[in-house]
Structure formats: C-alpha cells, structure tokens
Amino acid sequence: MIHAKQVVKKFGSMRAVDDVSFELGASESLALWGSNGAGKTTLIRCLLGIFPFAGQATINGHDAQQSGKLARALVGYVPQELSFHDDARLGRSIQFFAKLRGKRKTDATRVLEMVDLQGHESKRVRDLSGGMKQRLALAIALIADPPVIMLDEPTSNLDASGRQEVVDTLSRLRETGKTLLFASHRPDEVHTLASRVLVLERGKLVRDVTPKELWPTHRSLQTIRLHTNEDNDDQAASVLRQAGLTVNLNGHGLCVSVPHNRKGEPMTLLAQASIGVRDFEILEELKPIESHDFADCPIDTLATSNQSHGDQP
Amino acid sequence: MTTLSTDQFHGHEIQTHAGPGHTSRMYCTIAFAKREFFDALSSRWFLLYTVAFSVLSIGVSYMSLAGSGSQGFAGFGRTTAGLLNLIMLVVPLMALIAGAGSIAGERERGTLLYLLAQPITRTELLIGKYIGLGIAICCSMGIGFGLSAAVLAFNAGGVGLGSFSMLIVFTCMLALAMLSLGMLLSVLSRRSGIATGLGLFSWLTLVFLSDLGLMAGTVLFKLRVQEVFAIAIINPLQAFKMGVIVNMNASLDVLGPVGSYASRTFGDSLSWILALTLVGWIVFPLGLALILFCKRGGI
Numbered sequence: 103m104i105h106a107k108q109v110v111k112k113f114g115s116m117r118a119v120d121d122v123s124f125e126l127g128a129s130e131s132l133a134l135w136g137s138n139g140a141g142k143t144t145l146i147r148c149l150l151g152i153f154p155f156a157g158q159a160t161i162n163g164h165d166a167q168q169s170g171k172l173a174r175a176l177v178g179y180v181p182q183e184l185s186f187h188d189d190a191r192l193g194r195s196i197q198f199f200a201k202l203r204g205k206r207k208t209d210a211t212r213v214l215e216m217v218d219l220q221g222h223e224s225k226r227v228r229d230l231s232g233g234m235k236q237r238l239a240l241a242i243a244l245i246a247d248p249p250v251i252m253l254d255e256p257t258s259n260l261d262a263s264g265r266q267e268v269v270d271t272l273s274r275l276r277e278t279g280k281t282l283l284f285a286s287h288r289p290d291e292v293h294t295l296a297s298r299v300l301v302l303e304r305g306k307l308v309r310d311v312t313p314k315e316l317w318p319t320h321r322s323l324q325t326i327r328l329h330t331n332e333d334n335d336d337q338a339a340s341v342l343r344q345a346g347l348t349v350n351l352n353g354h355g356l357c358v359s360v361p362h363n364r365k366g367e368p369m370t371l372l373a374q375a376s377i378g379v380r381d382f383e384i385l386e387e388l389k390p391i392e393s394h395d396f397a398d399c400p401i402d403t404l405a406t407s408n409q410s411h412g413d414q415p
Numbered sequence: 416m417t418t419l420s421t422d423q424f425h426g427h428e429i430q431t432h433a434g435p436g437h438t439s440r441m442y443c444t445i446a447f448a449k450r451e452f453f454d455a456l457s458s459r460w461f462l463l464y465t466v467a468f469s470v471l472s473i474g475v476s477y478m479s480l481a482g483s484g485s486q487g488f489a490g491f492g493r494t495t496a497g498l499l500n501l502i503m504l505v506v507p508l509m510a511l512i513a514g515a516g517s518i519a520g521e522r523e524r525g526t527l528l529y530l531l532a533q534p535i536t537r538t539e540l541l542i543g544k545y546i547g548l549g550i551a552i553c554c555s556m557g558i559g560f561g562l563s564a565a566v567l568a569f570n571a572g573g574v575g576l577g578s579f580s581m582l583i584v585f586t587c588m589l590a591l592a593m594l595s596l597g598m599l600l601s602v603l604s605r606r607s608g609i610a611t612g613l614g615l616f617s618w619l620t621l622v623f624l625s626d627l628g629l630m631a632g633t634v635l636f637k638l639r640v641q642e643v644f645a646i647a648i649i650n651p652l653q654a655f656k657m658g659v660i661v662n663m664n665a666s667l668d669v670l671g672p673v674g675s676y677a678s679r680t681f682g683d684s685l686s687w688i689l690a691l692t693l694v695g696w697i698v699f700p701l702g703l704a705l706i707l708f709c710k711r712g713g714i
Contacts, residue, residue, distance in 0.1 A: 154712035185525030
C-alpha cells in the first residue's frame with residue numbers, strides 16, 4: 103500500500119529525513135517512533151507529497167510527488183497541530199472538506215455521527231474543545247472512507263480520557279482493515295495500535311521491529327538523558343549500544359533506558375570508555391507492557407529495549 | 416480501486432478499500448472559490464470596504480449632481496469622472512490587502528499544510544482562492560456602483576450610462592490586477608504581516624511614488640513623449656485612468672502632451688491597448704504566483 107524508497111528531505115544542510123526506505127502492506131499498522139526532531143513529521147509530509155524530496159514514495163502505486171492528488175485521495179490525514187479556520191462553523195467546515203473529496207452533505211453528517219460530533223454543526227471551530235477538534239480532524243480524515251489513515255501524534259494535545267477515546271477509535275478502524283501509519287511518542291499507543299514500529303533517529307531509520315521486540319522487558323524501565331562532555335554523543339551512543347542498551351539521539355542529548363535499579367550503569371560504561379558526562383536528567387518511568395499502564399506516562403524520548411543495535415536495516 | 420470488503424464502525428458501514436475520493440480540477444477550484452467568497456462576505460474587511468466605498472460613491476454622485484444643478488445633464492459622466500480618483504485610491508488598496516493575506520494567512524495559521532494534505536493540487540487552491548476573492552471584491556464594488564447608479568438614475572436619468580458601465584468594467588479589471596499582485600506577494604511572504612506590508616508599499620508606489628518617479632525621470636532623462644507614455648501605462652493605475660477617460664469620450668488632451676500623443680497615435684485602438692495592459696497585470700503576477708507556489712513546494 104505504501105512504498106518509500108530512499109526518501110531524503112533536506113532543510114538547508116540538515117537532513118531531516120535521511121535515506122528512509124520501507125514498505126507497508128494493506129491493513130498493516132505502522133508506528134513511527136523517535137524523539138523530537140527524529141524526522142517523523144517530515145516523513146509523513148513527504149509521503150503526502152506536501153514537501154518535495156529526493157527518492158520515491160508511492161501510495162497504492164501513485165507517486166506522492168508526480169500524482170500527489172491521486173495519492174492523497176487514498177489517505178485521511180490527521181495533523182499534529184489542528185489547524186482549521188477558527189471562524190468557520192463545524193458543519194460548513196466538514197462540508198467543505200467533503201466537497202474536496204467529491205462527497206455529499208449526507209456523508210459529512212454520517213461521519214460526524216461516527217465521531218460523536220452530531221448536533222455541534224452550528225458551533226464555531228474556535229469554540230470546540232481540543233478533544234472535539236481532534237475528533238473533527240478524524241471525521242475529515244474519514245469522510246471519503248480512505249484505505250489509509252496517517253496520523254501525526256494524534257493524542258499529543260489531549261488529556262488521558264481524550265487519548266483513550268482516540269486510541270479506541272483507531273483500534274476500531276484498524277479492525278475494519280484500514281492501513282494506519284502514525285507518529286507517536288507514547289509506548290501505550292504504539293503497543294495497542296501498531297503491528298510494526300519504525301524507529302527514527304536524526305532522520306535515519308535505525309530499526310524496523312514489532313512493538314514486542316522494542317519493549318521485550320516486563321520490568322519497569324527508567325529513561326535517562328545524558329549530555330556528554332564535548333558533545334561526544336555519537337561515540338557514547340556506540341559504546342552504550344555495544345553494551346546492549348538502546349539509545350536514541352536527537353541533537354538534545356542522548357536518551358538511554360535502563361532498569362530502574364541500574365541507573366548508574368550508562369555512566370559507568372561511558373567512564374570506562376573515557377567519555378565524560380557533564381549532565382543528566384531522569385525522565386519518566388516506563389511501566390511493564392503487561393499492565394498496559396502507559397496512559398499517564400508521556401515520554402518525549404525513545405524506544406527502549408535491552409536488545410543490541412545490530413538489527414539496523 | 417474497488418471496494419473489497421466492508422465492516423462496522425460505531426454501527427456505520429466502513430469500506431476498507433474505498434474509491435479514490437478525488438474530484439475533478441474544476442470541482443475543487445469551484446469549492447475553494449465558493450469558500451473564499453463566503454469567507455470574504457462574512458469578514459469585517461469586506462463589510463468595511465463595501466460600506467466605505469458605497470458611502471463615498473453615493474457622496475460623489477450627489478456632489479456631481481449638485482455641480483450640474485441637479486438637472487441631470489451628463490450625470491453619469493460627471494460621476495464617472497468624480498469616482499475615478501476615489502477608485503484609484505480605494506480599489507487597489509482593497510484588492511492588494513485581500514490578495515496579500517490569502518496564501519500567507521493560510522500559511523501562518525497552519526491551515527495551508529492541512530489543505531495541501533487533501534486531494535487537491537496547488538493550482539486548484541491558488542486559482543480557487545483568486546476566483547473567490549475576485550468575485551467578492553467585484554461584488555463589494557458592485558454594491559457601491561449599484562447604489563450610485565440608483566441615485567443617478569433616479570435624479571438624472573440614464574445620460575452617460577455607457578461610460579459609467581465602462582468604468583465598472585475597468586474597475587473590475589483594476590481590482591483583479593491588484594489582486595493578482597497581492598497574491599504574488601502572498602506567495603512570496605512567510606507571514607501575512609509581511610505580505611500586507613509589501614501590499615501597502617506596492618499601493619503607495621503605484622498610487623503616489625510612480626507618478627513622482629515618472630515626473631522626475633522625464634525631467635532628468637529628457638524622455639520623449641512616446642517613452643513617457645510607454646512608462647506611464649506600465650502602471651496599471653495610469654492604464655485604468657486613461658482607459659476610463661477614453662471611454663468617457665473625453666479627450667486625453669486633459670493629460671497633456673502624452674495624452675495628445677496617445678490619442679493621435681493609437682486612435683480608437685487606445686482603449687483596447689489600455690485594457691490589454693490591465694489584462695497583462697492580471698495574468699502575469701497571477702501566473703508568476705502560480706509558478707512559484709507550485710515549483711517551490713513545501714509550505
């Protein structure tokens with residue numbers, strides 16, 4: 103359904119997406135995982151043909167750049183920042199997007215019912231809550247019933263109950279056979295929704311795994327962000343990975359996950375390699391997967407695993 | 416692509432592989448034009464300009480009637496002449512600001528990204544917005560002209576209606592030309608504030624500075640009359656002014672040696688030359704905006 107081949111997107115000299123290739127079959131669900139600045143949002147925008155890029159991306163055979171309109175017709179998109187015309191009324195807003203996809207007013211009504219927004223048509227968009235705006239975005243994405251749904255951190259602006267609603271909705275969509283591609287910071291979402299996870303780091307695809315492979319441990323993990331002396335992050339990451347820790351780099355330090363009773367281990371390993379650590383922060387704790395208790399554990403960081411890094415594509 | 420299977424979602428049937436859901440180029444363009452038109456109708460700037468233009472038009476009509484002893488001789492002709500300067504100030508400002516805010520405003524609000532993620536092309540978006548805004552501005556002026564015409568027709572009959580009609584046609588062309596320029600500035604600007612600033616600067620340049628520059632240039636470089644004419648009609652406001660005066664069946668001698676030269680050299684075809692100049696100002700900035708918007712990509 104989605105085919106990306108050597109996708110490269112540069113902003114000036116910075117490679118926001120760096121030679122990313124992957125394939126996603128129909129009815130599969132794929133999560134893009136990585137820190138802020140890893141390239142998740144840019145990759146989604148490339149796939150939609152919004153950004154020009156080097157390489158090739160197709161959706162059901164339609165080239166995202168050459169036949170962008172046809173490719174996008176197969177995709178419902180929910181952006182990270184919900185940007186609607188604030189003065190417009192909800193009803194008119196969704197009817198406009200229905201028109202763009204050649205759908206009728208009845209389709210707009212139907213999809214509003216699906217996301218429980220019926221009866222709010224006369225409200226102005228600026229008067230909607232964050233959760234309602236999110237549902238409106240989802241309604242717009244679903245209005246033409248596209249086979250692919252792309253979501254860019256769909257729950258980042260929601261509270262716990264709003265997040266749960268969106269995750270439940272997406273779970274149901276997944277069950278109906280939709281192909282999902284979404285960026286997320288939250289392991290609970292990824293575990294619930296994704297069958298595969300692409301781990302991005304500084305624009306590069308570093309792993310293509312299942313959620314279970316990404317979080318194999320049942321123990322609580324602690325995320326630590328380290329800042330090395332002389333910003334020697336790349337060498338430090340290499341040392342930690344050789345020791346079996348999964349590390350994530352995003353230009354704002356180096357994030358490592360370790361069992362909560364071994365928080366000093368990364369620093370010991372780096373000291374043995376003569377790499378100094380000038381500062382560190384302890385980030386949120388990741389609970390065991392079995393408890394599915396990630397809901398109130400927002401992390402802005404990383405894939406955590408005690409696997410080695412040898413399975414890079 | 417055909418529907419392969421269906422399922423239930425909240426009790427609603429979901430097609431797992433729906434049709435492409437994309438629409439024709441014309442359909443999307445019309446959808447954007449309609450939205451832009453209705454957005455403009457409900458916006459404060461549209462209301463403000465419409466009321467201001469209407470009030471000033473009616474005021475000019477009454478004054479022109481008073482000047483002719485309220486007997487209506489050449490009522491439309493006098494009003495046309497009176498409205499000319501008002502239009503040259505108000506219409507470019509209105510169209511430039513509206514155009515400048517169009518793409519840059521969407522970009523700044525973040526809505527451009529969302530629109531471009533829909534199954535549309537950049538051409539459809541830009542042209543749709545242009546058509547919608549163009550119709551809205553022409554309607555806004557149409558209200559002013561309509562009220563003015565009603566006052567004149569009631570008091571003075573239909574004398575000079577032809578020149579008044581040509582004034583409306585040329586004014587619409589001027590508005591569309593300035594809207595094109597505004598949209599070009601909008602495509603070039605990251606922020607709507609910058610685009611609006613550039614729009615205001617363009618307005619100032621076209622309305623005031625270009626005349627001063629032309630005068631200074633004529634004296635400094637001792638330009639010949641045909642060169643002065645050629646440079647003058649590059650300014651769409653000058654083309655508009657001459658076009659309206661020509662269509663009032665008035666002599667361009669009022670514009671001095673340059674006007675005399677134009678009348679003598681081009682004769683009846685002068686009106687068409689001036690109209691084509693305005694058409695050029697519609698086509699070229701819009702075409703350039705389209706090329707830049709499509710080729711640059713991104714948001």
